[in-house]
Amino acid sequence: MEQKYRQKKPKPPTKKIAAIVVAFIAVFCLIFLSASGKIELPFFGKTAMVILSPFQNFFSWTGSQLSYLKSSITEIQYLQRQNRELREEVELLRAQNLTASEYASENQRLRALLGYKQVSTQFDLVAAGVIGRESVTWSSVIVINRGTLDGVANNMAVVTEMGLVGHVLEASANTSKVQLILDPRSSVGTLVQRPDSRVAGIVEGDMNDPNHPRMVNIPKDANVQVEDAVVTSGFGGVYPKGIVVGKIKEIHNEEGGLLKYGVIETSVNFEKLEDVAVIVASREAPPEPLPPILQTQGTETDPYETAEQLRKAQENLQQAQENVQQQQQQQLQQAQEQAGEQVGGTTE
């Protein structure tokens, strides 16, 4: 092929140069003639467009596909970045949510404990948090973060707003060990709360069923039923009277045949024990307010209004009595004065 090119007879340079110069001059003139509107080439323009259009269509389509691909890749990258950021945000929010839930739970527990403290006016309570639990499975002892410096001493009762937890086994300066009522070594003097029962018994931990203590020493013919509430009796001096222990879940006969025992469903959930209160002092509970008197239908009166009327009537009566007394004194005084004047006149 190269030989073929080389074999061609080259045109004389002068002719080529002349052709080029003519072409330049022609194009130069064409520019000005076209700009002035004297030459128009619509046919050639349309023909060129027709020839070019398939190529342009192809490249335009290719370009749009590439653009779509590019935008897709960009979008994927953006979504990946956004996804990563959202994952990080989710992790952060989960951590915050966990913390908030923890605070909310603690708040709820402390509110309940505070409510119990306000209601239980007969007790002086010291709030404490559970910071440890003995690892030995057959005993039930917890460690709380209050000790002798906080006023806690041995044998003080420990409660929650739900009921009795146990008593302080050993108090150190800042912490205390609390023996739960689930512990087999624990014994709590209790009685059935039902007014027509009031049967006394001892609640002690059951080694065979660590989550359900037993109320023992119940006479076989005692009036005790399932679902009876069990409260502390106050006997023994460790636990104040009236603290809820739980309710009787089952009743079984003792092997000897004279006694029976009740399995207690404790009111306190010992598996979720986090905050407790130590009763550092207790006193006699104030009398409960009298219940409202039942009134006959249709003749109901407002006791407060009646009391107010009675008070006013008493005041009026007292005022009237005082008035009468004053009048009587005045009359007596006048009579004495008159009598004195009469005696003076007779003497003269």
Next chain:
Amino acid sequence: MRILVILIVLVLTMYAAQTSLLTYLDYNGVSANLLLLLTVSAAFLRGPYFGVTLGFFAGILQDLTSGDFFGCATFAYMTVGVIFGKFSERVVKDQFLIPIVSAPVAAAIYFFITVGFIHLLGYPIDIEKAANTNLVPLLFYQIIFALPVHKIVYDFDKSVVSG
């Protein structure tokens, strides 16, 4: 004849790619001028007469289809074809660096010829502003696309020579 058809297809393809595909990569409406690069490379490889001929047809194609000042592109491409074709007699054809370096120079020639004609036709033009908005991006694009275009033209030229 086959060579002519291939050449026409190459010119059409380059121009179609320039006007359709490279618009996706434009910067403020300016993208690479592949026909100018084609003219420069062809002129380097084939001499001034081939360069001016290719420049003429490439310019005519652009002038007919672009709707710009008719003849300006033709004149500019022909000028570029002549100038860089003259260098073909003095440089080694296998040298790739010179066409790449020539690409921005050719772009500058094309720009100033066009601006000159616009000025001669009586249209007011701020050369500095036009250079900032049109010439500077064009220079970068021409440098980037010079090598691939020259490689295509070089391979085409070699295939023609080898038959």
